Amino acid sequence: MNSSIPGFHALPPKERLMHIKPLLNLSDEDCALLLSGGLSLEEADLIRENVIGLYAQPLSIATNFLINGRDYLIPMVGEEPSVVAAASKAAKMAREFGGFTASSTDPIMIGEINILNPSNGAVDIINSHKKDLLTLIDEIVPTMKQRGGGARDVWAREYTSSFGRALIVYFSVDVRDAMGANTVNKVAEELSGALIPLVGGSVNMRILSNLSLFRLSRAKAYFTADENIAKGVLAGYAFAENDIFRAVTHNKGIMNGITALALATGNDTRAVEAGAHGYAAYKGGYRPLTKYYIEDGRLAGEIELPLALGTIGSGTNHKVARICIDKILQVKSSPELCAVGAALGLAQNFAALRALTQEGINKGHMRLHSKTLALMAGATPEEASKVYEYFKDCESEVSLSAVKQVLEEIRSHK
Numbered sequence: 001m002n003s004s005i006p007g008f009h010a011l012p013p014k015e016r017l018m019h020i021k022p023l024l025n026l027s028d029e030d031c032a033l034l035l036s037g038g039l040s041l042e043e044a045d046l047i048r049e050n051v052i053g054l055y056a057q058p059l060s061i062a063t064n065f066l067i068n069g070r071d072y073l074i075p076m077v078g079e080e081p082s083v084v085a086a087a088s089k090a091a092k093m094a095r096e097f098g099g100f101t102a103s104s105t106d107p108i109m110i111g112e113i114n115i116l117n118p119s120n121g122a123v124d125i126i127n128s129h130k131k132d133l134l135t136l137i138d139e140i141v142p143t144m145k146q147r148g149g150g151a152r153d154v155w156a157r158e159y160t161s162s163f164g165r166a167l168i169v170y171f172s173v174d175v176r177d178a179m180g181a182n183t184v185n186k187v188a189e190e191l192s193g194a195l196i197p198l199v200g201g202s203v204n205m206r207i208l209s210n211l212s213l214f215r216l217s218r219a220k221a222y223f224t225a226d227e228n229i230a231k232g233v234l235a236g237y238a239f240a241e242n243d244i245f246r247a248v249t250h251n252k253g254i255m256n257g258i259t260a261l262a263l264a265t266g267n268d269t270r271a272v273e274a275g276a277h278g279y280a281a282y283k284g285g286y287r288p289l290t291k292y293y294i295e296d297g298r299l300a301g302e303i304e305l306p307l308a309l310g311t312i313g314s315g316t317n318h319k320v321a322r323i324c325i326d327k328i329l330q331v332k333s334s335p336e337l338c339a340v341g342a343a344l345g346l347a348q349n350f351a352a353l354r355a356l357t358q359e360g361i362n363k364g365h366m367r368l369h370s371k372t373l374a375l376m377a378g379a380t381p382e383e384a385s386k387v388y389e390y391f392k393d394c395e396s397e398v399s400l401s402a403v404k405q406v407l408e409e410i411r412s413h414k
Helices: 012-024 026-034 040-048 083-095 122-128 130-140 142-146 183-201 225-242 244-264 269-281 319-329 332-358 361-376 381-392 400-412
Strands: 060-067 070-078 100-106 108-116 150-161 164-174 202-209 214-222 288-297 298-306
Touching: 012 070, 012 319, 026 319, 026 332, 060 244, 060 269, 060 332, 083 214, 083 244, 083 332, 100 332, 108 183, 122 130, 122 150, 122 164, 130 150, 130 164, 130 381, 142 150, 142 183, 142 244, 164 288, 183 202, 183 298, 183 381, 214 225, 214 244, 214 319, 225 244, 225 288, 225 298, 225 332, 244 269, 244 319, 244 332, 269 288, 269 298, 269 332, 288 332, 298 332, 298 361, 361 381, 361 400, 381 400
Parallel strands: none
Antiparallel strands: 060 070, 100 214, 108 164, 108 202, 150 164, 214 298, 288 298
16 A cells, blocks of 8 residues: 555545545445444444434545555544645655654553552552562453553652642553553552552542553654755744743644544543643653754654553444554554554644744645635535635635635625
8 A cells, every 4th residue: 555645635535535445445334434424323322421412523534654664544533624734745745755763662551549648658668569569460450461461560659738648659551452541440449459458548549640651652754855944843843942832832733633543543532632741741841742853964853752542442442443443544553553643743743833934824724724614604515615716726815704705706606
């Protein structure tokens, strides 16, 4: 498969699907699920409480991604225009220099048990019983051990608050191809019962942490040898390094891609975003998750962030999510999916910096947004396409009032 598909964006949606159908070995049933959304009202009612309907968002494909020497078509779910086009453009630029190199560490998640008013010397007690506690964790989740995962470490620290002395017992578990929340929470709840006889006090909370410091994903790519583009991106990166207001938006742009991938694959978008922003602030201050520099005359970009994206688990069993994981992405493990996510996040960030420092983000964004505005104004899909064609090649400002005026002109010429 070659993820470089010239003219893909210009095809109608069904033709795009038919174009990639043989590339991905999609069945007629797969295509029907993709076109329908893959979720009935009855199924939705079983998944979540108080269901009154379904809420759909577009499922798109980002093209041109070459990661670790392999082509990927990346599924992305979201409503914001220009995001998929930007990622695909950045991936095309990186492709000319060999694409992305990406990796992910073992899928290790952290859990915490908060104990109030522990005995004196509680930290030393936990450390002296570490081996027994690790064995107990593996007994709580034996299937993880059988798959090559399982308990990795146990440690503790104390703090003092208005509630008095307190202990935090941390533990880490390799959750293999799961996101890991249910596994870690199960361990936290059952392990806590064994801690009180050791350190006394009372259990306050038992929960996983979404700051998965041991589950890091990284990606690197070269994007351009153009000195003007490189200068703008480097200056934009320096801006984010030195201004928290920009840094937050800089990192939000990264998550435009990663969150869209998480949605498409049935993963927990809130957990992924919380972990990313937590990591940005973990070492003091709040920092951009990417960095840029010149290497061998080319602009290089890197990203590092925690990603807890699973390929198995309740959310990933959504019918369309399974097609996205198994047939579109064709990833074989959680670390591979996380590596793809890191590459996508880096591409998204570079695309935003390039646009911001060249023509400005609003120009291209609003041109694509003209179709959404047209639909808001009551246009049919055919009329919305004509509105977009009007704004695509002109310098007029795109606003709801301007779109309404163009729509009226289109209708008057029918």
